[in-house]
Amino acid sequence: MREGPDIARIASLVGDPARANMLNALMGGTALTASELALEAGVSLPTASSHLSKLMEGGLLTLASQGRHRYYGLAGPQVAGMIEAITGVAEAVGPKRVRPGPRDGAMRVARVCYDHLAGEHAVAMLDRLVARGILLRDDKEIRLGEIRPGQIRPGEIRLGPSAASYFSALGIDVGAKPRRPVCRACLDWSVRRSHLAGTLGAAILDKILSEKWARREKDSRAVVFSPPGKQAFERVFLG
Structure with missing residues (x-):
């Protein structure tokens, strides 16, 4: 196994069309809910939740809670x-x-x-x-x-x-x-x-x-x- 950053893991996260659409929707700097991101990705809410979990685990998203709502945003400018x-x-x-x-x-x-x-x-x-x-x-x-x-x-x-x-x-x-x-x-x-x-x-x-x-x-x-x-x-x- 080669040493260094795991580029393939990040590429696989971004490479899925639904996840790519979600990430692109967050490029405006506004945090969005799972329902809003499901619409952007053109997938059902359960499928969107699965994609969002993978993006969170990969360190590409952050999650903030406000009342009953949960908002996703990009993890940062990088x-x-x-x-x-x-x-x-x-x-x-x-x-x-x-x-x-x-x-x-x-x-x-x-x-x-x-x-x-x-x-x-x-x-x-x-x-x-x-x-x-x-x-x-x-x-x-x-x-x-x-x-x-x-x-x-x-x-x-x-x-x-x-x-x-x-x-x-x-x-x-x-x-x-x-x-x-x-x-x-x-x-x-x-x-x-x-x-x-x-x-x-x-x-x-x-x-x-x-x-x-x-x-x-x-x-x-x-x-x-x-x-x-x-x-x-x-x-x-x-x-």
Whole structure:
């Protein structure tokens, strides 16, 4: 037996279509009940409960109880990043499904990826922050379709010298020492390049929503910008 992480076990958990649909439904960062996840997966409640037990045992989900209700969520941003990366690989090299209509188009422009912004707007924002030196990307970014052995991770991201003052002016504190990374590259499945994750990515999404530049579309991960909100976002993050 080889030493090291058991990749096959995790892959088998994610590889079941019903479980994959459940995990994808939780990518919006909202905890869901077993009944809600059964609907997302297209299975009966007893079957969903069996799948959820396996995902819990595998460490991919967390469970919180509130009154009589039990809510499932992703175990953390590392799990969300894995799902996003797998989705990107499937989009790049896997068989294509028939795409739904306008909602899917909105998802490609801007959406929630667990707790941060993803999609075209998010990738453009990271590119601009790096170009301005506010964020630094240590290595050349790796794009889906150009992945070679030993190059699975995109280039690491860190704060630039002006980052603290720049984000402080926006009401975002990057000086704290959180338990998770401040900056992390997350491979975007729709653009096939990196967007910004970590506590900074989450804080930027909170800023966008609190300023009402954009809103979460109901029953979707899509983030829809208003015309004035899009202008404000571009002025602050793409200027």
